[in-house]
Amino acid sequence: MGSKPPHDEKSENGPKDKYLIVYVLFAFFGVIHLLPSTFFVTAHDYWMYKFRDTSSDEVDSSHRTVLQKEFSPSVTISTHVASVLSSFLTLFFGHKLNVHLRLYGSLFIILVLYVISAIFIHVDTDSWQTGFFVLTMFIIAGINAMTTHAGLTFFSILYKFPADYLGHYLNGQGVAGIFTSCLQVLALAVGISTTKSALVYFWIVIGLILACLVFMIAVARYSNFYQHYNSKTTLEKEERRMMTAKEFFSALKLIWKSLSVLFFYLWAVNPTHPAITSLIVSEGEGQGEWNDVYFVPVTTFVLPAIGDYIARFVTIKLKPIASLDGIWFVAFSAARIAIFVPLFMLCNVQPRSHLSVVFPHDYQYIIIMVFFSLSNGFLLSIGNLIIPKTVPPEKLEDAYHVNLVGASILMGSLSFLGFVSVELL
Template sequence: MEKKEGSGASNEISCDITSKNEKDDLEAPQDKFYVIYILFFFLGLVHLLPWSFFTTATEFWMYKFRNTSINETNSEFRTDLQAQFNATVMITLQVSEVAFLFVGVLWGRLISVRVRMIGIFTIIFTFFVILTIFVKVDTDSWQSGFFGMVMAITAGINSMNSVFTITMYTTLASFPQHYLAPYLTGTGLSKAFTSVLQILTLASGLSVQNSALLYFCLGLFIIAITLVGLVATGRNQFYLYHMRNYQVGQIEKRVSFREGRHLLTKIWPSVAMMGLSVLTTNASPTALVVSEDEGSGLWSDIYFIPTITFLLAAICDLIGRGIGFRYAPNVGRHWWVIFAAARLAAFIPLNMLCNAQPRNHLPVLLPHDYQYIIIVIAANISGGYLLSRSSYNIANFVSKEELKHAYHVNMLFTGLQMGIFSFISIVSVKLL
């Protein structure tokens, strides 16, 4: 475990925790073939998979909500539904997350962790099946109704995801700390994975609808594999050993308001870092940025957004997370928050001055593709780094016994900030 910052007393606590963890590791069964380690990677991958599928399938959504009278998806002819889609998805995702984070903390503990996880993924799988069915349904005559249905499915999936988040961090707190790495790597790789799938399906030569159908079917396959892995944990000795305190019939202890407030005073830098990162993402209309050469070929019209806005961004985010796993400068807590605030002050205006369309107010001061690419690289490497450090630093701020509840407090306040900042995305689009 990483060395704690601060006084000698905190270093003694760190040593005690490390020795306890080492003792637990010696007594624990082996994770044969790294089955649980790999499962945690898939849980991270699937955790953000629905969100990634909704945000990266840009070509499909632009087709579904196009102006049917001219049958055109070019940014010059974008409808209100096309322009507002990504911003509305962000609001729907984050408001539903806030609501069900509280549900997960208050009542999720009444259901055993394993049963909760299996139930969550079964519901997510069902919602995804419904959405996949509607890929081939003609919705041109009821675009507004379909828009509302998509948002309802988005809210349903993300409600389950928010309960999953609380459950997953309860699980992670019971395993050795290095098992956090595959989970965070999976969440980071989720965006890259879906971006690659999107590019491959677009390159398949299939129609927009057929490529989207293939795209969503591949997502269903990954969710199904993860669900099978969760069911199989009932026979895995390594998993059962570490989760021995969360068996069926046992009710988890709920953190009190006083305990939560005390933990918040310890982990506030991580909460603030996450909030500033969420605000930076929400206020940056990157999904609307188009190539300076739009209308001149396949690269600018079809592949630019999935390759640069999503795939390159995801790869850089993953690089940032990898750096964060391995390198943590020995600085005071407040410097982490200052770094996150400086990142916000830099990248929100830079993204808004790129070639995001449509726009009626702000000028395009950064019209070239290479300028946008540089911004994407810098923003996502720094964002991935902050995300990994915000999670890892929590274990340095609290004791092993407090870790599970510290994760819960962090997720609650992060979710609350997501809900508060979700409407910024609409404001950003209107300001363009």
């Protein structure tokens, strides 16, 4: 299934990326790849309102309903199960369709699902909260299935370009988190209601996906640099052969360190963020706007998004780091489990029935989140950057695909951890 990417001399003799158009496209797709699922999580107040105790229009953080408490863990499970199924279907059957057709089609389906979600903002769902909860999980599953499909498909294009373009894509993913979380705070600052802010979020995603589709089609048609690396003959010949089991396991052996980094990364993230962090309450709740309105959006979403991006940017710029033995990154990723999981569980998470609060102060939670987000961004970047260092060029496409499939399997198999951590509180 894999093919050998262009030689370095091809980039020297071929056309240049005029005006950095392809650079911008790859960064833009990095944003779009994470934006749909990120916006669903960031619209936290909207979902808490939808699944509140309907006897009141107010959301009480100290007396959350079952649906409110289970929303974040359920999103995690729906997301990861859908990603696993989509990964295998794409890996073994995606070759039957042209790569651009798959990419455009998946983005269009995400667009339609977001339009449906935007419509339901105007629908009173108080009388059928459980039914709406289930429907929402199906929509989220559909969005993430198509997002995974688009990601796998995009790597069939990305691997053919110079290695620096992977960094642009990873940076774009970091921008997605900052964009969505800052938008949430801005909506709160101007006094938009939870339903109107959710409407703004969803229609922004719709607009950006439309823009991305138009941008991709234009670049594919008019950019000589893009066409030079992504020639029709390569696409047609290489995308229409199914990966064999032997090729799958061969690639898996080459990237085991990258997947091990992700495995331990998820053991630290899935039980905590956002399953637990979205339930953390300020020590000064009821004493002002910062405590009641801005604390969770800023400390649980904006802060980690910025920390994640800073770590991604620095890691990508410090290229020698990726040349180190990957076993050190595996060890660091594993060590984080024993550090961050208990730290977050002992913060001021409400409601709780079993564990005591050891870190009741806001500054303690913020310090923990800063180090958590920086290490998140570092591990997510380094896990991808070490792949080209350890995989021969002719097997690079297969390695990227197997890495994404393995990531989906790990995310799906460990998605239950959010439920467990919430029940242990």
